[in-house]
Amino acid sequence: MSLVLRGAAALGGAPVDVLVEGEVIAAVGGRLSADAEIDARGLVLLPGLVDLHTHLREPGREDAETIATGSAAAALGGFTAVHAMANTDPVADTAEIVEQVARRGAQIGLVDVRPVGAVSHGLAGETLAEIGNMARSAAAVRVFSDDGRCVHDSRLMRRALEYVKPFGAVIAQHAQDPRLADSAACAHEGELSGRLGLPGWPSVAEESIVARDVMLAEHTGSRLHVCHVSTGGTVEVIRWAKSRGIAVTAEVTPHHLLLTCDLVAGYDPVYKVNPPLRPAEDVRALRAALADGTIDAVATDHAPHAAHDKDHAFADAAFGMLGLQTALGVVAAAMVANGLLDWAGVADRMSVRPAAIARLAGHGAAIEPGAPANLVLIDPAGAWTVDPARLASRSRNTPFAGHQLPAGVVATILRGRLTARDGAIVQAVHA
Template sequence: MTRLLVRGARILGGDPADLLVEDGLIRQVGALGAGADAPNGAEVIDADGLVALPGLVDLHVHLREPGREDAETIATGSAAAAAGGFTAVFAMANTSPVTDTAEAAERVFDLGRASGRVDVVPVGAVTKGLDGAELAELGLMARSRARVRVFSDDGRCVHDARLMRRALEYVKPFGGVISQHAQDPRLADAAACCHEGEVSGRLGLPGWPAVAEESIVARDVMLARHTGSRVHVAHVSTAGTVEVVRWAKAQGIAVTAEVTPHHLALTTDLLVGYDPVYKVNPPLRPQEDVEALRAGLADGTIDAVATDHAPHARHDKEHAFVDAAFGMLGLETALAVISDLMVRPGLLDWADVARVMSTTPARIGGLTDQGRALEVGAPANVTLIDPDRQVTVDAAASLSRSRNNPWHGRTLRGAVHTTILRGRVTHSIESTVMESAS
């Protein structure tokens, strides 16, 4: 029997309590007594001053394997995820080959299990080869060992309304969800790389209007109402999208939405230096959109925070802005950004963080053993956070294989201390510090 005792953690930011873990399950919650000895053979974590949350769950991650292991592997991405407090991540399908068959999904699933750091859950493609022409093997992927429940052509929009309707109808019987990259290609073509507005005009960059996102979201929520199926809006980036989602929820439509830390914090003004690290899809937006996203997350219109962790090798990112690859890293910094941006100003409390970064993402993705309350009998998936610890981000120190980190040089307050997956420590700041010292 393996035992772990977490002493004095503030569960969801509340009063201190002890968590006793045995064989991967939480066996006791509550004070064992100040003078009580730890059970025989138990590893002890002193969590005085730390906040305990259910292990974080990321609905939107690019791990690049198979096909682009020069940018990231499932092993390196899993290490970065564990360092960020995550115990489960959903790996997007735009790999090479595309995850559009049961065999491809099972390969990602098996590689994730071999890594041992986090539960890697494959996302299946909606269409074969992400080409937007023919549905992929949705049913076979759902029935495979990988048990795929989230489907997305992320990076490309399922822009054909008839095909999107068919996909929604197909996944409904087994409780699947379509995660849509909302970008009408007729309004924002492949050259678009900057929010359409004053900055794009001044910099001479091809613009992407907000309506390219909002029009697809409006169409998709109506298709979800028509089919009675579930649609999930990936990386919401505009105030108009927030309003569409808010309206749809008021109508009882089965829509959920996610927002990235970078869209909550960074604005299009950062593009004035043409630094390609800030090139992301969808693009950074003006301050008024950022404010609407924060308000939408705070009031529950937006359901989840997802990183859209998108590692790129230097030879793909270090180009002129218009030629550089889209995307930025996010796994290791997400919790700190949300702590600094949303918790410290009082927009969210730690129970809210558990909701938007663990419980709700797990529910949306159909994970029954993740996002559970820290209570007796639950799997011991736990993230311990030091809410007062300041961290200055160093891109070179990332556990990811890539370095396209938009937070480099920024100081954030609130850091992951320890990550525990089914009772086993997968990351600890104390061991990291010791390793660095050695």
């Protein structure tokens, strides 16, 4: 069945009709007709969002999230593709496991679930995982990461960068020097952490690893991606590396664009995240870097946790926050409302560039005839209040509970098929 999106503002520009037939955009213009239509007047049409950094917890921690519930959250958040991190149980460090994740995502069919392969066996940071087998597998892995742990051994990081290069793949680094921010570190190191008695996590623990890794990327001629940048110092390292032509890209999370470490003062574990929330000056630096393109992408780091892992004293609680359903609204609040990005800029940072970094065909494409119909319709004036009980995730650990966000997703389309509309999943999800 054909579908016309009537009067949509493509990339925030002039209203047009967009005709979808089969899996592609058939026409863009005026007075188009189809079997069905959505009145999109006043709405913004973007390419479907792409998340480089999602924790779906399956296999192994289905009490916190499943590929089905995470896919539903993604579709409701406007995403048409997500990259599932490797820190599952068992770890996604073999071709068999990444293929299992990809198959399950395809079976559910709400978003394209792209597995991320581990860099090291068991995330132990000692020997390389089966990178070649995962890259050549049916899952065709193009992003490798030990996220949750840093590849701290310089020799192993160098070998990983060399190994992925022939596949056009990228190493996505969780930048955290374990000797500067050990397993006890849980809050930004500063006056506040000292006053609260919380083990501090210094900015230099992130910045020093990024500095090392950009030099290794230059040495190997391979691609490096920096996960969840959180400090102004890291921004400056990345800016310097890009000025030298080093193949480095970077992401920032929505929560690091909006929340500051002052929120930790109440010891609420919902604000415990890895890397930690930082001071306001870092938030300003991250926003400016996303606006000028030094930071390439927004990635959610969607990290669901069961209540029995999160509801503890701050120092003992699990790290992480939900992000898929709130990401677009948070970016609208942090970047669009103050003019730092327009909607075309949001499309670039949340779809076009993430798809390019991951070498993900069919996503992040222009809204033009012949392009894949992976799309999201947004109401730029559709303010909504976050209610954890109404989120699709199996977990409830959102830091935005009760927050009003300024823009909402009206519909998500994956290869010409509606997956979410008006806050509800269109296709049944198999739990």
